[in-house]
Amino acid sequence: MLFHSQEFIFIFLPMVLLIFFLIKKFTKISTKYVLILSGIIFYSYWNFILTPIIIISILVNFYFSTQILNSVSTKSKKINLIYSILFNTIYLIFLKYTDFIILNLNSIFTLGIPMTNFPFPLALSFVTFQSINFLVNCYDGVIDKIKFKNYFLFIIFFPQLIAGPIVQYDKMMPQFSEDKKIDTLKKYILIGLVIFLIGMFKKVFIGDNLSILVEPIFNSNNSLNPLDAWIGSIAFTIQIYFDFSGYIDMATGIALLFGINLPVNFDSPYKSRSIIEFWQRWHITLSNFLMNFVYFPMLRALKKITFFKSMFLILVTFLIAGLWHGPSWNYIIFGALHGFGLILNHIYRKYIKFKLNKIFLIFITFNFVNLSFIFFRSESIKDAIFMINSMFDLTKINTIQLISLEYHFSILILVISLLIIFGFNNTNYLITKFKKND
Numbered sequence: 001m002l003f004h005s006q007e008f009i010f011i012f013l014p015m016v017l018l019i020f021f022l023i024k025k026f027t028k029i030s031t032k033y034v035l036i037l038s039g040i041i042f043y044s045y046w047n048f049i050l051t052p053i054i055i056i057s058i059l060v061n062f063y064f065s066t067q068i069l070n071s072v073s074t075k076s077k078k079i080n081l082i083y084s085i086l087f088n089t090i091y092l093i094f095l096k097y098t099d100f101i102i103l104n105l106n107s108i109f110t111l112g113i114p115m116t117n118f119p120f121p122l123a124l125s126f127v128t129f130q131s132i133n134f135l136v137n138c139y140d141g142v143i144d145k146i147k148f149k150n151y152f153l154f155i156i157f158f159p160q161l162i163a164g165p166i167v168q169y170d171k172m173m174p175q176f177s178e179d180k181k182i183d184t185l186k187k188y189i190l191i192g193l194v195i196f197l198i199g200m201f202k203k204v205f206i207g208d209n210l211s212i213l214v215e216p217i218f219n220s221n222n223s224l225n226p227l228d229a230w231i232g233s234i235a236f237t238i239q240i241y242f243d244f245s246g247y248i249d250m251a252t253g254i255a256l257l258f259g260i261n262l263p264v265n266f267d268s269p270y271k272s273r274s275i276i277e278f279w280q281r282w283h284i285t286l287s288n289f290l291m292n293f294v295y296f297p298m299l300r301a302l303k304k305i306t307f308f309k310s311m312f313l314i315l316v317t318f319l320i321a322g323l324w325h326g327p328s329w330n331y332i333i334f335g336a337l338h339g340f341g342l343i344l345n346h347i348y349r350k351y352i353k354f355k356l357n358k359i360f361l362i363f364i365t366f367n368f369v370n371l372s373f374i375f376f377r378s379e380s381i382k383d384a385i386f387m388i389n390s391m392f393d394l395t396k397i398n399t400i401q402l403i404s405l406e407y408h409f410s411i412l413i414l415v416i417s418l419l420i421i422f423g424f425n426n427t428n429y430l431i432t433k434f435k436k437n438d
Contacts, residue, residue: 001045003250004200012042017257021185032153032176035258039156046122053095053121054155060087061131062151068138069145081139085132092128096120100327123162125324127155129289134169136293142170150176159254163247165265166285175260185259191430192256198427199249202242206417210239213410218377224390233391235410236377237370238417241270244283249427261431268426270369273361275341276349278369290317311346315339330375330384337372 001008016038023029044051064084071077093101095118102113134154137143150173160167217224217232224232245266255262269282279287295317302309315336322335371388378384390396 001042003196003247003254004204012038013254013257020258030149031258032149035158035176036149036153036156039153039158039161042158043122043156043161047119050119050121053124054127057088057091057124057127057131058152058155061135061155062146062148065135065138065143065146065151068135069143077139081135084135088128088132088135092124095124097323097327126162126164126166129286129293129324130155130166132293133166133289137169157255157260159251159258159260160262163244163251164283164285165248165251165263166289167263171263172260188256188259192253194253195256195427195430196250196253198430199246199251199253202246202249204246206413206420207239207243207246209410209413210235210242210417213407213414214239214377216407218383218387223393223396224387225396226391226393229387229390231411231414233370233374233387235414237270237366237373238414238421240373240376241266241421242417245427252427252431264428264431266426267428268421270366270421271362272365273358274345274348274365275338275368276345278365279338279342286321290321294320307346307350311343314342314346318342325376329381330378333381333384334372334375337368337375341368341372 001012003009016034020031020034023034024031040051043054061084064080064087067080068077068084071080098118099115102115105111106113134143134151138146146169151169153176154167154169154172155161157172214232214236217228218236220228248265252262263285265284267281267284269278272278272281295313298313298316299305299310316339318335318339319332320335321338322331322333325331325334374387375381375384378387
């Protein structure tokens with residue numbers, strides 16, 4: 001059930017809101033139960049048969065959290081944390097990466113192991129990272145007590161269940177316990193609807209219309225004119241931003257309808273002057289998780305920290321980030337490119353003293369990101385290389401193919417989207433302004 005689908009907008013969401021406010025106004029029953037049940041229904045709508053997989057994750061992680069909190073010694077607490085992280089990692093690898101591992105083993109050793117073809121459960125990557133974040137917070141003492149219904153809601157809360165943002169228990173759960181009055185919630189509903197509509201505009205009007213332009217160019221089996229290739233690559237770079245940030249805006253708006261503030265996940269990333277800044281603005285909650293739970297633990301494990309070692313760990317971190325996006329070498333290459341981009345940025349900051357023009361830095365960063373997203377979008381490494389070669393093959397500059405001319409409306413949307421990206425404030429501006437007046 002997609003946020004912009006008719007069944008969600010006209011059936012599911014109105015019914016959940018109606019029941020939520022009726023129970024809140026006329027009964028003393030906790031509205032948490034409404035949100036838990038709605039989360040289960042929302043998740044089950046995708047594939048009812050796979051619903052037990054997320055339920056198992058919730059049950060096992062809640063068990064580990066109680067073991068960590070009730071540990072009588074630091075040693076037993078640490079052992080329980082290690083076991084819990086191992087469970088989440090193995091669980092994710094088994095369900096998401098088994099066929100990818102088999103495929104590569106068969107390719108290297110010609111083993112002929114049959115594929116499992118197991119359908120990947122929706123949202124498990126986000127749930128895994130969010131659960132690990134929660135368990136580490138239990139270990140660190142950030143969380144000192146939990147109730148099962150609270151933890152269940154923390155994971156299953158449907159606005160951020162599918163695509164994030166990755167949230168923290170100690171930031172989220174107090175909001176559910178706050179006794180917000182109906183009049184206060186009316187203000188949340190107003191701003192929530194505005195943010196939701198902005199997100200839908202991003203996803204449906206811009207993202208979906210750009211996909212009409214992206215599909216034929218990336219799926220072309222014939223040689224591409226460089227202009228077509230550049231238009232196609234830039235169109236996808238813009239599409240993925242408006243798709244993803246639009247979906248996050250819709251999630252943020254829906255959460256606000258229930259009086260819940262989700263963390264900021266995008267902050268005009270294409271205005272970044274470096275890859276370092278890009279990852280401070282793009283999928284912010286994922287970047288924070290990778291730094292706090294992958295990079296820094298590896299760094300602290302070193303006996304002696306050097307610049308070279310820290311740069312190597314950045315590369316490792318972003319290889320993991322690439323693989324997290326999906327079981328594909330294209331995603332790994334995407335992560336590697338950004339890892340090397342970050343390393344070059346750090347080398348520049350450390351050893352090169354002169355400053356470059358702001359507009360030039362934005363231009364360079366955007367084009368680097370654009371090239372990296374070709375691997376993210378392409379079906380194979382071969383297709384990605386074909387696309388990049390087409391972009392720089394000047395021998396075909398005069399060929400009369402110009403796929404772009406057949407999609408003049410999508411070209412217009414592309415121009416409009418570029419003006420929005422570089423000429424307007426991010427949606428976060430409205431949310432920040434709302435919070436100040438709340």
